[in-house]
Amino acid sequence: MSRIEIDGKSVDVPPNINLIEAARAAGIEIPHYCYHPGLSVAGSCRMCQLEVEQNGRKALVIGCATTAAEGMKISTTAERVLKQRQMVLEFLLQNHPLDCPICDDAGECELQNYYMKYGLHDSRVELAEKYRKHKVIDLGPTVVLDSERCVLCSRCVRFLQEITGTGELGIFGQGMDSELLTIPSVRLDNPYSGCVVDLCPVGALTDKDFRFKRRVWYLKKVPSVCQACSRGCNIEIYYDIRHPYKGPGRRIQRLKPRYNHFVNEWWICDRGRYSYHAVDAPDRLTTVQTRSSNGDSAPNIKRVLQEAARAIKNAKEKHGTKSIAVLGSANSSNEDLYVLHRLFTQHLGVHHFDVSLKSEPSGEEDEILRKADLAPNRRGALEIGLRPAASGKFSGDNIIRAALAHEIYVLIVVRHDLSLVLRPEDFNRLGNLDHLLYLGEHESPMVGIAHGVIPIAAWAERDGSYTNFQGRVQRTTQAFPPLGQARPEWEVWRLLGAEVGLTIKAKTAEEVFAELTKNVAAFRGLTWESLIPSGRMLAGVPEPPYRKVRTARPLE
Amino acid sequence: MNGIPQGLEQKANEIILRYPPEHRNAALVPVLFEAQKSLGYLSPEVEAWAASTLGVTPVRVREVISFYSMMRREPAGKYHIMFCHNVACSMRGAESLQRYLESKLGIAAGEVTQDGLFSLAAVECLGACGWGPAMLVGEEQYFQLTQEKIDKILDELRQGRMPAGDSPTPLIGNVGLPTE
Ligand code: SF4
Ligand code: SF4
Ligand code: FES
Numbered sequence: 059m060s061r062i063e064i065d066g067k068s069v070d071v072p073p074n075i076n077l078i079e080a081a082r083a084a085g086i087e088i089p090h091y092c093y094h095p096g097l098s099v100a101g102s103c104r105m106c107q108l109e110v111e112q113n114g115r116k117a118l119v120i121g122c123a124t125t126a127a128e129g130m131k132i133s134t135t136a137e138r139v140l141k142q143r144q145m146v147l148e149f150l151l152q153n154h155p156l157d158c159p160i161c162d163d164a165g166e167c168e169l170q171n172y173y174m175k176y177g178l179h180d181s182r183v184e185l186a187e188k189y190r191k192h193k194v195i196d197l198g199p200t201v202v203l204d205s206e207r208c209v210l211c212s213r214c215v216r217f218l219q220e221i222t223g224t225g226e227l228g229i230f231g232q233g234m235d236s237e238l239l240t241i242p243s244v245r246l247d248n249p250y251s252g253c254v255v256d257l258c259p260v261g262a263l264t265d266k267d268f269r270f271k272r273r274v275w276y277l278k279k280v281p282s283v284c285q286a287c288s289r290g291c292n293i294e295i296y297y298d299i300r301h302p303y304k305g306p307g308r309r310i311q312r313l314k315p316r317y318n319h320f321v322n323e324w325w326i327c328d329r330g331r332y333s334y335h336a337v338d339a340p341d342r343l344t345t346v347q348t349r350s351s352n353g354d355s356a357p358n359i360k361r362v363l364q365e366a367a368r369a370i371k372n373a374k375e376k377h378g379t380k381s382i383a384v385l386g387s388a389n390s391s392n393e394d395l396y397v398l399h400r401l402f403t404q405h406l407g408v409h410h411f412d413v414s415l416k417s418e419p420s421g422e423e424d425e426i427l428r429k430a431d432l433a434p435n436r437r438g439a440l441e442i443g444l445r446p447a448a449s450g451k452f453s454g455d456n457i458i459r460a461a462l463a464h465e466i467y468v469l470i471v472v473r474h475d476l477s478l479v480l481r482p483e484d485f486n487r488l489g490n491l492d493h494l495l496y497l498g499e500h501e502s503p504m505v506g507i508a509h510g511v512i513p514i515a516a517w518a519e520r521d522g523s524y525t526n527f528q529g530r531v532q533r534t535t536q537a538f539p540p541l542g543q544a545r546p547e548w549e550v551w552r553l554l555g556a557e558v559g560l561t562i563k564a565k566t567a568e569e570v571f572a573e574l575t576k577n578v579a580a581f582r583g584l585t586w587e588s589l590i591p592s593g594r595m596l597a598g599v600p601e602p603p604y605r606k607v608r609t610a611r612p613l614e
Numbered sequence: 615m616n617g618i619p620q621g622l623e624q625k626a627n628e629i630i631l632r633y634p635p636e637h638r639n640a641a642l643v644p645v646l647f648e649a650q651k652s653l654g655y656l657s658p659e660v661e662a663w664a665a666s667t668l669g670v671t672p673v674r675v676r677e678v679i680s681f682y683s684m685m686r687r688e689p690a691g692k693y694h695i696m697f698c699h700n701v702a703c704s705m706r707g708a709e710s711l712q713r714y715l716e717s718k719l720g721i722a723a724g725e726v727t728q729d730g731l732f733s734l735a736a737v738e739c740l741g742a743c744g745w746g747p748a749m750l751v752g753e754e755q756y757f758q759l760t761q762e763k764i765d766k767i768l769d770e771l772r773q774g775r776m777p778a779g780d781s782p783t784p785l786i787g788n789v790g791l792p793t794e
Pocket of ligand 3: 089090091092093100101102103104105106107120121122123
């Protein structure tokens with residue numbers, strides 16, 4: 059620790075941090091463009107200048123490249139500091155196209171923000187004299203570049219060198235002619251390309267998925283966790299439900315990474331970033347369905363659950379608990395899986411249950427973030443006890459085999475689309491079971507063969523907690539209500555419990571979680587509150603050692 | 615390799631050996647200059663070859679080429695003339711001399727003669743402020759230029775001879791009488 063003084067305030071700062079971070083620790087924001095805590099220091103924008111007094115001498119230094127040292131007296135408000143900021147801004151804005159009215163970044167642009175805070179100068183350049191560069195350069199599948207807006211901070215360049223090691227962007231030319239570009243033979247097409255848009259302090263890099271969709275000041279955000287693989291990167295959901303008439307009813311507008319020191323630092327992959335489209339997809343299931351209704355009256359959930367309860371009781375009486383099987387989902391939250399476990403295995407004594415199938419789709423994995431296991435909560439399912447235990451219990455695949463072999467009479471399936479793993483004739487035979495109850499988010503062939511169908515809420519429509527592959531329990535937050543008759547999966551189990559004599563008192567995800575922490579050893583000691591903002595490790599699971607998120611092969 | 619001048623690989627390997635193996639990419643600038651010397655410019659093939667030879671991205675190669683104004687991506691004439699148009703030379707008459715040179719060659723700065731013999735570039739300081747006006751032809755330097763001196767140099771070059779360049783040492787600058 060060293061003691062320094064910032065604007066008259068004494069603060070103790072850890073060793074080896076720069077003055078931007080030191081000031082942040084003291085609650086003071088130093089304006090900057092090129093510095094980013096996740097990247098090497100470039101020291102090129104000069105926006106972070108500060109006056110430092112040390113050993114009786116005063117000097118202007120750049121905060122990003124100056125390490126805090128014992129006894130430093132720092133002024134962020136000295137007259138010449140303010141003057142420098144204004145000058146830097148005047149240079150940066152000298153040739154800026156000022157197309158804020160059509161720029162996606164307006165509202166969260168550091169040129170706008172700093173101009174209002176520190177610039178407020180009048181331009182000395184006529185519009186017609188401005189230096190022109192290139193606009194609307196299609197860099198790749200996700201990003202568009204407007205090089206006139208670029209302030210040449212090189213954050214994007216460094217990200218692509220240091221974090222992904224792919225090096226698709228460069229700064230070409232020198233002096234006034236410098237321009238952020240790429241060469242025609244190169245496309246910005248790597249699994250993390252969307253991150254350069256987050257990094258860009260201005261509107262030079264914009265996301266095709268978000269371009270011209272919504273003004274950022276209409277967006278609200280909630281903290282959440284990515285559901286697209288077992289890493290569980292921390293994210294923010296940006297949504298807008300107040301302007302449904304603009305755009306095709308898309309509620310989520312974009313996902314952005316949320317810093318988590320232990321999981322994803324500042325980054326997310328593109329698979330996760332664009333995964334939200336499923337939430338507002340047109341094929342979402344929104345109504346409860348039952349085969350017995352024959353389309354006459356609109357069925358309600360009670361009727362569907364009563365039918366299922368009757369089938370379960372029948373099967374149990376006639377053929378025993380081995381005739382009932384549950385194929386849950388590793389995409390379900392801890393709360394869903396806990397209530398499912400309580401209901402089926404503990405209360406009903408159902409013998410066969412699993413959440414996994416051997417042939418589940420897997421994704422690409424790398425040493426940066428992406429995991430091959432695309433389910434966000436397989437670890438949670440295992441910890442809660444949804445693992446096919448040893449003797450005589452069927453794994454997911456065997457459950458299906460047994461169902462086709464008439465050993466299973468009642469089958470409950472969550473999310474899995476079995477038409478993907480069975481030959482069509484076998485798949486259709488599942489419709490001949492005594493009862494097939496299907497819970498899902500999306501339209502699927504399962505709906506056609508199930509006796510009862512209950513739509514469940516998507517992750518953004520509900521609160522929940524998920525356990526990532528490391529054993530870190532993290533929380534998602536409801537951004538908006540579920541569509542139609544959809545509801546959180548655990549609520550469905552709670553209602554079904556009521557039909558078969560199990561009372562579950564918990565009425566919110568938080569209350570379910572509290573019960574879970576009491577009854578499942580692995581979750582003991584955790585509280586709903588403690589999962590915010592960065593999650594907690596399961597009881598007895600040590601924090602994995604810190605690892606800087608980056609490729610093993612950065613470019614020099 | 616296609617489009618890579620004979621002997622370039624060999625030379626590149628010699629250059630690379632001068633740098634620590636983990637900083638192989640430091641050889642990028644000298645290797646590019648070597649390539650430009652043998653080919654006259656840096657073709658797309660050379661760019662791609664340099665990237666893979668030195669283990670850097672093609673974008674990095676382009677960054678370097680575009681940064682150094684002495685690196686060319688367009689073919690130049692057999693004799694590439696770099697004529698200084700900075701202030702010291704201009705005060706010694708470089709501006710009118712450049713116009714003279716342009717009219718003699720029939721091209722403007724930035725162009726190549728039809729026969730491909732000459733190309734002309736107006737460049738920043740050649741470090742010869744004391745002996746201006748100054749120009750480079752290839753790697754030969756010529757100082758204290760006059761119309762006559764330019765005539766003589768171009769005549770020699772047209773006959774395929776490279777006139778000996780001036781060396782700064784015996785000159786004591788433009789103070790006093792020209793050395794002629
Ligand atoms: S495009 Fe954005 S991130 Fe990249 S150098 Fe320009 S301003 Fe910086
Ligand atoms: S690595 Fe996994 S959790 Fe992280 S953003 Fe990508 S898909 Fe989501
Ligand atoms: S942030 Fe320090 S120079 Fe750019």
